[in-house]
Amino acid sequence: MRELGTFEQFREQVAREVGEALKDIGAVAEMVLEKPPSGLADLALPCFHLAKKLRKAPDSIAKDLAGRMRPGGMIERIEARGGYVNFFLRFSEMAQTVLDDALSKKEGYGAGASKKTRILLEHTSVNPTGPIHVGRARNPIIGDTLARILRHAGYAVTTEFYVNDVGRQVVVMSWGVKHLKLDAEPERDKDDYRYVLYYQQANRMLEEKPDVVNEIDDMLYKLEHGDPGVVGLAKETCETVLRAIMESLERINISIDRFTFESRFVQDGSVDRVIQKLKQSEHCREEEGAYHLELESFGISGRETKWVFTRSDGTSLYTTRDLAYHMDKFARTDIAINVLGEDQKLGMQELAAALEIMGVGKKPEVVYYAFVSLPEGRMSTRKGRVVNxxxxxxxxxxxxxxxxxxxxxxxxxxxxxxxxxxxxxxxxxxxxxxxxxxxxxxxxxxxxxxxxxxxxxxxxxxxxxxxxxxxxxxxxxxxxxxxxxxxxxxxxxxxxxxxxxxxxxxxxxxxxxxxxxxxxxxxxxxxxxxxxxxxxxxxxxxxxxxxxxxxxxxxxxxxxxxxxxxxxxxxxx
RNA sequence: GGGCGUGUGGCCUAGCCAGGAUAUGGCACUUGCCUCCUAAGCAAGUGGUCAAGGGUUCGAAUCCCUUCACGCCCGCCA
Incomplete structure (x- = not known):
């Protein structure tokens, strides 16, 4: 429990006084105390809603009520004005407490009592394929600020970055790093700027040479089947870019407690277990070897209400792995908070439904943010329209x-x-x-x-x-x-x-x-x-x-x- | 087509969840203030149909409905 601040003590005393005065005049009404514009008073009781029942003008009700209450304790003065009963805080009492408090607690001033509740706050989680731009930087800034606030409020917070090291773009980048020689100079002497060039160059090559496509597909298959060599290469590539991204974030005072790699859930078998369990659900359907959940009954609407969790070849999708990740999260924390772009809203709704189907009683809270765009439009690395x-x-x-x-x-x-x-x-x-x-x-x-x-x-x-x-x-x-x-x-x-x-x-x-x-x-x-x-x-x-x-x-x-x-x-x- | 979010003076923004007394603050603009603890500051002024319309209420920026504008989403991508 947070100790009661002086203002809260004042509010409680006012509430008691008002409660009794209302009983006196026989008004059974809910009591709403509000904070008036500064200068007018410290707390006020509007009397308008009483006017009809008592068949009296609000202002005379206010005067009547004010007359039945006596200042004292934290209340210095009570006055009726314009249909409100205004209460004034005994300033010196509060002032002394606040002053003593701030001077003795210093860095701890304003902190909440430490709580047992663990919070796992996932933020940033950008794909490690290049330097972080301002559009994405909203995520770490909101996430890190929230983490700091929650800690000051007394929560045990762990911040976490979910690293996407499984998927086509990682494979393409890894392949590029291994086989290509850069034909351009990176903007900065930094791995994220270097690797994004490998990524872009590899993508260009993919368009031109079909045999490279086969090579990439082969690597992707191996990656998704947990081939240690390919998984290792992908993870290492990601880690290199990740280190560079974190260097940028650390410059703006953002650090992250823990990194969880997506590949882990493929390798440790948890994704397979999730798939097996989902297949037994009454909401599960199969189409040409691919499985999905039918989520219409969970309030999912739009053109598509299917939530596909395996491809025809049996491999998992990003969403499936995210489900395994969230189950892992809830084994480690009481509250999970995600900071996500607003484009993830539907995905998160679907994930919440899938968690329910999996029998997990909790779902993540999400702080969504809208995108940062440029005056000329949405930021796009591809169009070279970004501010890094x-x-x-x-x-x-x-x-x-x-x-x-x-x-x-x-x-x-x-x-x-x-x-x-x-x-x-x-x-x-x-x-x-x-x-x-x-x-x-x-x-x-x-x-x-x-x-x-x-x-x-x-x-x-x-x-x-x-x-x-x-x-x-x-x-x-x-x-x-x-x-x-x-x-x-x-x-x-x-x-x-x-x-x-x-x-x-x-x-x-x-x-x-x-x-x-x-x-x-x-x-x-x-x-x-x-x-x-x-x-x-x-x-x-x-x-x-x-x-x-x-x-x-x-x-x-x-x-x-x-x-x-x-x-x-x-x-x- | 459906879902979610946003719309507050020329520009940016708080308040909206828990409806109340003259709608918060900034930028820009006009005007004062450095013989005075750093002028990255302080003070004063101009500027608002709180997107539009309807409803609920004694009272609506706030709640409900409709419409409009903008953003985002509706992949066997991540």
Whole structure:
């Protein structure tokens, strides 16, 4: 159980008061407390729905109710206004708790109690046939951010990359690597850029020479029948490209706990066992030697309701192996979450049905995202219409370097490069993380490289400013007295800091990383307003201590939010 | 043909699941603020039929229905 935050305590007290007051006036109604626009109150009870039953105007009901309730405890004030009963939080109580909490818990501020629930979060899982582009990069960014949030919320999270090392494209690439000499220079001296050329060159050769087609088909047959030589070659080829892809992802602070190779399920016999069991299902049909499940009764609709799980030659398909993989997942975890492109929706519905037929009581939760396209259309490697992640990273870091150089003349070259890296990569990740996944994104350089307003640098800057103030503060009394924080900007900032824990929880439970990005932006804005108007270092005595306490609490909250977003929190910018 | 998703000022976006008080923030544009803890900032201003229509409700961006636009899917591919 998460310990009750001060705001939740306040809400409970209000709920008790309202419950009793409603009983007093004989109103049997469900009670809905809502959060009013900032400034009006901290919680409000709308009385409109009571008007009809009581045959009284909402505002007089509100006044009546307000008159029956007494402030006290966490409630400082109660007032009726415009048909609402407004409740005001006793600010000093909350402020002291929040301040003490943030200053003592530091990196752990806002964290949920550690839970027993294991979460296996599969993300990225791109086919290892070439460099990762921006269209696909939405997946690792959403996945990694969600993993960080879930961990801060207290879950035991394992992230996993499902490697497709079985299939025609892998065979083609492997064949190319083994038999061809490159006739072009790779864009970068990196294996993913090199291997994609082998892949493309091999594909061209396939169109021209029929005997190569036979060779590939033979390899494919061997691969699908678990021939150790071919399986080994395919796996090695994939691993080489995979290492290069991970190098790109690690530059944007994304790492993955575990890689599961698809070939494993062919080799260890689990796919065969799945096939045998599916064949016994009442939903199973056979057509010319190929088997499928009839899934119409599972709500699958469209032109095709068949879910084919073996070819005529008895070999498995991608979907069959994915089923074996998901059964393996559920043997290892309590909750499985997949981050997938929206093109996978039908496939996942079918997979869920197949899992049910297999007698597995669980199904994966899925976070779907829409594709990132370019102004001229969908990204396509084949049409050469892509923005590679590596290029975007370099562009972002370079641009950030120009900005640092413009602003700072006192820093070493090395320090400026470091800040540029942190800021550039942050801007890139934030720009993708801040948008709801189901919303389509059209990639524009000027948006991706935006360093002001709603961006990572805005949040990082607030953090850097907090650090800078603290660095200049010298000795101060860390048991700050929150009663001295009385201005609107101080109160607003404290309330924002207080909300961090529940924001993390909301993001985690709803699997919604973008909410954290929005929150961090709002938090930074509150902090900016605060330090613009409230002198900290020049304040005196206990007020100085209290404000420094608020600065440090802001610093930890900003830093923890940034960390959950996968961004580094620079000490200076 | 069917299914899923999206549609919020010139552009981007939060809110939608759990309906409420003047619809969130940014970009761009106009205008102020560096003798003051880093101006990647702060303050003020212009700009909105919340795709369209209907319904439910005291009250709808939010719920229901219809239509339109855009995206994605409906392989013995992965």
């Amino acid at each position: 992640l590596d290029d975007l990273v370099e562009e972002a870091v370079e641009l950030a370097y120009e900005e640092v150089k413009k602003r700072r003349t006192d820093l070493s070259e090395e320090r400026m490069r470091d800040i540029a890296r942190i800021v550039g990569i942050g801007a890139l990740r934030f720009n993708i993380a801040r948008i709801q996944p189901e919303k389509q994104i059209v990639f524009k350089w000027e948006d991706a490289l935006n360093f002001e307003g709603s961006s990572a640098p805005f949040v990082q800057y607030a953090h850097a400013r907090a650090c800078s103030i603290l660095a200049k503060a010298g000795e101060w009394n860390r048991s700050a007295d929150a009663k001295l924080l009385t201005s609107d900007s101080e109160k607003a900032l404290l309330k924002m800091i207080a909300a961090f824990g529940s924001v993390i929880q909301e993001c985690a439970e709803g699997r919604k990383p973008h909410i954290l990005a929005v929150y961090s932006q709002d938090l930074a804005a509150e902090f900016n307003q605060f330090y613009r108007y409230m002198p900290v270092l020049k304040a005196e005595g206990a007020t100085r201590d209290a404000r420094l306490g608020l600065v440090e609490a802001s610093m930890w909250t900003l830093r923890n939010a940034l960390t959950c977003l996968g961004l580094e929190a620079p000490q200076e910018m």
